[in-house]
Amino acid sequence: xxxxxxxxxxxxxxxxxxxxxxxxxxxxxxxxxxxxxxxxxxxxxxxxxxxxxxxxxxxxxxxxxxxxxxxxxxxxxxxxxxxxxxxxxxxxxxxxxxxxxxxxxxxxxxxxxxxxxxxxxxxxxxxxxxxxxxxxx
Numbered sequence: 656x657x658x659x660x661x662x663x664x665x666x667x668x669x670x671x672x673x674x675x676x677x678x679x680x681x682x683x684x685x686x687x688x689x690x691x692x693x694x695x696x697x698x699x700x701x702x703x704x705x706x707x708x709x710x711x712x713x714x715x716x717x718x719x720x721x722x723x724x725x726x727x728x729x730x731x732x733x734x735x736x737x738x739x740x741x742x743x744x745x746x747x748x749x750x751x752x753x754x755x756x757x758x759x760x761x762x763x764x765x766x767x768x769x770x771x772x773x774x775x776x777x778x779x780x781x782x783x784x785x786x787x788x789x790x791x792x
Contacts, residue, residue, distance in 0.1 A: 663687055663709065672712045681718050684709050685737065686725060693752045695742030699728070699735040 661667065661680040670677045685702065689695055699716050706715065719726040719737050727738040742749055 667710055670710075672710065677710075677712075678718065678721075681709070681711055681715060682722050682725065684711075685718065686739065689726075689737060689739040690742070693755055695748065696729075696736050696738040699737055702737060 658675055658679045660683060661670075661676055663680065663684040665680075667677065667680060670680070684705070688702065688705070689697060699719070703711075703715065705711065706713075716728075716735065719728045725740060727740050727743075729736045729738055748755075
């Protein structure tokens with residue numbers, strides 16, 4: 656039996672939280688939230704912050720396992736993360752947002768700065784060691 660889609664913006668006070676209609680709406684809301692995110696994934700505790708606003712039940716994380724064709728739950732790093740399956744091929748994001756390229760470039764520049772800083776610090780330490788050796792002679 657195919658259930659009618661319930662908009663995430665529709666008033667659902669009349670729906671029972673344990674009903675199939677409410678679950679379908681929950682799946683739709685999570686699908687929309689994940690598709691709006693840059694990486695098409697989000698930690699489950701962060702998604703839980705939307706519980707009151709969208710009237711999710713306390714058992715909302717079970718939606719991800721019951722609808723494993725739409726979502727994947729990663730436990731990497733000890734943090735449950737909901738991933739939108741259709742947005743990835745293998746482990747690569749299919750449609751990368753241009754903002755991610757900017758972020759990657761920014762991280763690259765930060766790492767370059769850290770390397771240069773570490774190199775300068777190493778050179779300063781070597782210089783101090785050489786001065787200490789000269790003073791001991």
